[in-house]
Amino acid sequence: MNLYFYTLLSRTLKRTATRLRIIGGSAVGAAFCVLLIFMPGIPAVIKRYIGPAGISMAAAAAILRLDNVKMVWKAAGYLSVYAFAFGGIMKFLFSSVPFFRGKQGEIWYILGAGMLGYQAVSWWIAQAAKKRAADIYKVKLRGEYNEIELDALLDTGNSLREPVSGKPVSVVEEACLLQLAGIKAPEKLKAIPYHSVGRNHGIMEGYEVPEIVIEGKEESMRWQKVIVGISRNKISANGKYQMILHPDLCGR
Helix, strand or coil, X not given: CHHHHHHHHHHHHCCCCCHHHHHHHHHHHHHHHHXXXXXXXXXXXXXXXXXXXXXXXXXXXXXXXXXXXXXXXXXHHHHHHHHHXXXXXXXXXXXXXXXXXXXXXXXXXXXXXHHHHHHHHHHHHHHHHHHHHXXXXXEEEECCCCEEEEEEEECCCCCCECCCCCCEEEEEEHHHHCCCCCCCCHHHEEEEEEEECCEEEEEEEEEEEEEEEEECCCCEEEEEEEEEEEECCCCCCCCCCCEEECHHHHCC
């Protein structure tokens, strides 16, 4: 149950702790508690109360990197509340709900596996978010009179191409592209066929941008006469990026 308590404690105290520290600290704390039980010559009050409380406080301080005594005692208070509340709930379930009677062992295994599963899924989601963030680039669109800078997401699933030239097509929010003076010149107009969810096919309005510069992780990539399609809707719901890059422009 240490996994639950330390995870909840990190949220309550608003202290960051890596999953490795929480899992490792919980395992080490549990191991010391078990070791304490089997050590001979130690009074029962220490084995049952004082020892586990001290081990929990030390583990909390290490996991959350609590840097003063006041924070350690505050953490101890919260842990006590969690333990009493959780213990009361479990006692009620095991004694009053027929389904849980005689299944204490199975319930503890399920709760432990559930927390480990939660940590694993959270780690996977965090890694996916990091990868997505790593695929966001600063992009400069340069026109004949001015330039604009946008945040662009590299979308490896973007397969749009201009049918005549076969050039790859990126997508930009219309409100952003209109900041590029003179971009909507009739001679630069392109018709780009596309497919999307809920719609079999359509034609996207596109234009040729004289030059774009993609600021890569190691070097910048410069492209001439790049075709961009116009999106009349927000590309990113949270506004993190305003453009979707074709993977060909980033060597993907």
